[in-house]
Amino acid sequence: MSDQLIGGGWLQAASSSDAIFTVEQFEPDHEAMFDTARRFCDEQVWPLQAEIEAKKEGVMAGLMDQASELGLTMLDIPEAYDGLELPMPVSMRVLENTAREQSMMLSLMVQNGIGSLPVVLFGNEEQKQAWLPAFASGDKRGCYCLTEPGSGSDALAAASTAVLSDDGKQWILNGTKQFITNAGFADVGFVFAKVVGDVEGATGFSCFIVPLDTAGVTLGAEEDKLGIKGSSTRQVIMDKAQIPRANVLGQIGRGHVIAFNILNNGRYKLGGTALGSAKFAFDAALEYAQQRKQFGKQIADFGMIKRKTGQMVADIFAVESGIYRAVGDMDADSQSRGNDAAAKLASMQNYAMECSILKIAGSELLAGVADESLQMFGGYGFLEEYPAAKYVRDARIARIYEGTNEINRIVMPRTLLKKISSGEIELTVVEGDESITQMKNSFAVCFNAARSHYGDSKGFDRNQEVMANLADMMTAIYLAESATLRVAQMNNTKQVHADSVALVTLQSVAKVNQLAGELADHLQVEVPP
Missing domain, CATH: 2.40.110.10 (Butyryl-CoA Dehydrogenase, subunit A, domain 2)
Incomplete structure (x- = not known):
C-alpha cells in the first residue's frame, strides 16, 4: 500500500505523496448536484430561518421531506437499497453546500451519517432491507x-x-x-x-x-x-x-466498535459542513464590507479589513484542501478494498486520525471566520436581524459534538502510536530544507521523545498538554502540505492561491516551531532547526 493509502503516512518525512484529490477535479454532473443542494437551501430553507429557529411545528419535517424528494437523504446509502452511494468527496460536497442554515444542515448530516450508517456498515441483510430503503426515501429517519x-x-x-x-x-x-x-x-x-x-x-x-x-x-x-x-x-x-x-x-x-467508527464518519462530515458554513459567513461579511462606506470609501478597502479577508481566504483554502484530500484518500482506500461495507469501515478506521484533524480544523475555522464576520459587520453584527450573529451562535457547538476538540486531540497521537507500533508508519528525520520536511522532522523528534518519556502503553497519553501540542503540530503540517499539493496540481493557478499557500505555510512553520519548542523544553530533547 502506498503512503497515500496509509492513514498518517504523510507524516513520514521521506514519504512521497502522489496526486491528491482536490475540488477542482469534480465533474460537471457533480457540480449540478452541488448547485441543486445550494439552491434548495438558498431558496427554500434560508427564507424560513425565523420559523426554523422558533421550531414552528412541521417546518423542519416539511423541509426534510423536500430534501428527500431532491435525493438529499440518500447520499451514502448503497444503490442496492435505493440509495445513490456517491463517492465520498461528492457526498461531502453536497452536504457542504447545505451549510448556510446550520440547523437544516445538521438534520441532513445526521440523516446521511450517524442516523443511517450504523445499518449500512453493521446491519445484517434483514436489517438493511427493513431500514435502508426507507432512510433513502425519507420515509424513515x-x-x-x-x-x-x-x-x-x-x-x-x-x-x-x-x-x-x-x-x-x-x-x-x-x-x-x-x-x-x-x-x-x-x-x-x-x-x-x-x-x-x-x-x-x-x-x-x-x-x-x-x-x-x-x-x-x-x-x-x-x-x-x-x-x-x-x-x-x-x-x-x-x-x-x-x-x-x-x-x-x-x-x-462490540458496541464500542460501532460507536467509535460511526463517530469517525460524523467527524469528517462535521469538518466539511463547518467549512461550508465558514464560506457562507465569509461571503456575507465580504458583501457587507463592499457595501458599507465609512470615511468616504468601502470598508473593504481598509487595511485591517483586507488583512481579515486575506487571512480568512487563506484559512478556508487550506482547510478545504485538507478535507478533500482526506476524503479522497478514504474513498480511494475503500475502492481498493472493494467498496463494500467492510471496505468502507476499514477505510474509516485507517483514516481515523485524519477524521479528527478535519473535525478540529473545520470547527475551529468556522469559529474564527464567524467571529471575524461579526467584527466586519461592526455594531450591526450584534443584531439578530443580520446574519453574523446567527453564524456565531450556530458555530459554537461544532467544537463540542462528535467528540470535543480536546478529546480528538488526545485521539490523534494515540492513533498514530498504534500505527507506529504495528509497523505501518516509521517516523525518522531526513535531510531537506523545505518547510514541510522541516516541520515533519520536528514532529518526528517530538513524538519519538514523547514515546521515550511516556512509553508505548496506555499511559502514553496521560499528559494531555503534550498530546495537544502533538495534535496541533499534526494538523498544521497536514493543512500546509495539502494546500501546497493542491496548488501544484492546479492548471490555472491564480495569485490568490499562491499567496494563500505562502501565508499558511509561513504561519504553520511558526506554529510548529513554537509547539516543538515547548515540547523540547518539557521532554528535554533538541529539535532540528
Whole structure:
C-alpha cells in the first residue's frame, strides 16, 4: 500500500505523496448536484430561518421531506437499497453546500451519517432491507443515541442497560440518552446500552435498533440551545422498553466498535459542513464590507479589513484542501478494498486520525471566520436581524459534538502510536530544507521523545498538554502540505492561491516551531532547526 493509502503516512518525512484529490477535479454532473443542494437551501430553507429557529411545528419535517424528494437523504446509502452511494468527496460536497442554515444542515448530516450508517456498515441483510430503503426515501429517519446525562466524552461509562426477557424473545431497555439530534422527528434510534448477564457467551456495551414508537420509549422536551436552535435536540428515555431480540446491531459486547467508527464518519462530515458554513459567513461579511462606506470609501478597502479577508481566504483554502484530500484518500482506500461495507469501515478506521484533524480544523475555522464576520459587520453584527450573529451562535457547538476538540486531540497521537507500533508508519528525520520536511522532522523528534518519556502503553497519553501540542503540530503540517499539493496540481493557478499557500505555510512553520519548542523544553530533547 502506498503512503497515500496509509492513514498518517504523510507524516513520514521521506514519504512521497502522489496526486491528491482536490475540488477542482469534480465533474460537471457533480457540480449540478452541488448547485441543486445550494439552491434548495438558498431558496427554500434560508427564507424560513425565523420559523426554523422558533421550531414552528412541521417546518423542519416539511423541509426534510423536500430534501428527500431532491435525493438529499440518500447520499451514502448503497444503490442496492435505493440509495445513490456517491463517492465520498461528492457526498461531502453536497452536504457542504447545505451549510448556510446550520440547523437544516445538521438534520441532513445526521440523516446521511450517524442516523443511517450504523445499518449500512453493521446491519445484517434483514436489517438493511427493513431500514435502508426507507432512510433513502425519507420515509424513515434515524437518530444516534450514545450520550447520556452522566457520560459524554466517556461514552463507555453509559448507564443504560439491556436485559433479555425471561422467554428470551425480547430485550428490555432502561436508561436516558441526552442531546439526541433529530430525536423529535426520528422514527428509530441506534441506542447503546450495556447487556446485563451473559447472552450467547457475550455481554457488555452493545448497540440496539429501537423504534421510537416502542411502548416505554418517551422523549424529553426540546432543549433551549444557544445555537442551531431549529435542530431537534431531545432526551430519549427508555423505561422497560421492549424490542425484539433480533434488534441487536452487530455483535453483543462490540458496541464500542460501532460507536467509535460511526463517530469517525460524523467527524469528517462535521469538518466539511463547518467549512461550508465558514464560506457562507465569509461571503456575507465580504458583501457587507463592499457595501458599507465609512470615511468616504468601502470598508473593504481598509487595511485591517483586507488583512481579515486575506487571512480568512487563506484559512478556508487550506482547510478545504485538507478535507478533500482526506476524503479522497478514504474513498480511494475503500475502492481498493472493494467498496463494500467492510471496505468502507476499514477505510474509516485507517483514516481515523485524519477524521479528527478535519473535525478540529473545520470547527475551529468556522469559529474564527464567524467571529471575524461579526467584527466586519461592526455594531450591526450584534443584531439578530443580520446574519453574523446567527453564524456565531450556530458555530459554537461544532467544537463540542462528535467528540470535543480536546478529546480528538488526545485521539490523534494515540492513533498514530498504534500505527507506529504495528509497523505501518516509521517516523525518522531526513535531510531537506523545505518547510514541510522541516516541520515533519520536528514532529518526528517530538513524538519519538514523547514515546521515550511516556512509553508505548496506555499511559502514553496521560499528559494531555503534550498530546495537544502533538495534535496541533499534526494538523498544521497536514493543512500546509495539502494546500501546497493542491496548488501544484492546479492548471490555472491564480495569485490568490499562491499567496494563500505562502501565508499558511509561513504561519504553520511558526506554529510548529513554537509547539516543538515547548515540547523540547518539557521532554528535554533538541529539535532540528
